[in-house]
Amino acid sequence: MLRKRTKMMKVSYFPGCTLKNKAVQLDIYARKCAEALGVSLEEIENWQCCGGVFSTAKDEIATKLSSVRALKEAKEKNRPLVTVCSACHNVIKQTNHAMSTDAEFAGKVNRYMAEDTDYAGETEVMHYLEMLRDLVGFDKIKEKVVKPLTGKKIAAYYGCLLLRPNSVMKMDNPENPRIIEDLIRALGAEPVMYANRNECCGGYVIMESPSLAEKKSQAVVENAKSAGAEIITTACPLCRYNLLKNGADIPVIYFTELLAQALGLKEDTDEQ
């Protein structure tokens, strides 16, 4: 009879549409690494696209229902809801906050959904980085590293969505974050500090004003390189796309790929 050597921690997992398509590396290595670190990511059943952006308008109801459905499923299983994509995380966390703090909005959502039980923001929404920091612990990750990324100078690119609005996201100090730098250190590499790490890449406005996205993205890459970065890492598929589309000449890779390399779950090919 097989025996479990260690007890796996179970969390609900919302991958989102981009992670099933253009950002599969973000998803695949998130799953592999979680497994190796003792966390089982259980994908939400029949999840729907989060919509990519949270509308701050109080009379926008229908666009937030997919998030509420995912949050409700996690609540029924009594688990935290873990996200990896910066956009999904921002949308779901802001929706959850609105459900717990804005009774008028929550009332409209619950009446619209007309299900047996109401939802009032009970689920804890956790980004994968927070899961690594708070559930697993960077010390434990350090112990599990088999191929330390020694000597690599890596710039963490936070962008906007992970950190702002800070009153809701509460992941880290929004002006001087350290969660990704702490992960980089745990993996044996050297984090590069630079001013633009929490400035916008241009986001979806690349489809409205490509020149604006070009300016913003180039400023991020130039700033990171001038501080000595050899690699830029991010949690956001759109940040990665914008930086590469606008001429980044150093690798821009997902943080889950770095983690997988250090844990011996992925070859280091420095691929883009």
Next chain:
Amino acid sequence: MSSKNERLRDEILKRSGVNPKKCMRCGKCSATCPAYDEMEYHPHQFVSMVENGDIEPLINSKGIYRCLSCFACVDRCPRGVEPAKLVEAVRLEVIRKQGANHLTADGVEAFLDGEIPQQAIVSALRKYSK
């Protein structure tokens, strides 16, 4: 202020939840805005124009489509005014009207370069169309 402007102002304030009277005109929102150069009316002007019911120019401005929703103005405002929420409310005032979509599904095709993530497309459609 005309009754039409007053109605529009009240609608924008209700939808956004913003109280523009908290603004002390320090301009920090505009100083930190990454889309500043692309806006005819900068975030601090946006706040005072909404407060004064001067909303028609905002409705007709391209700036409402250039806001990156990066929340820099929201987090960095010393008075918690949250200008980005006003931009969102005014943009919705426009695109909720019949035939006023700023981007359509057909318009997306030009951007399909084989690499663009779904996130970009769904976000732009959410921001620019109903």
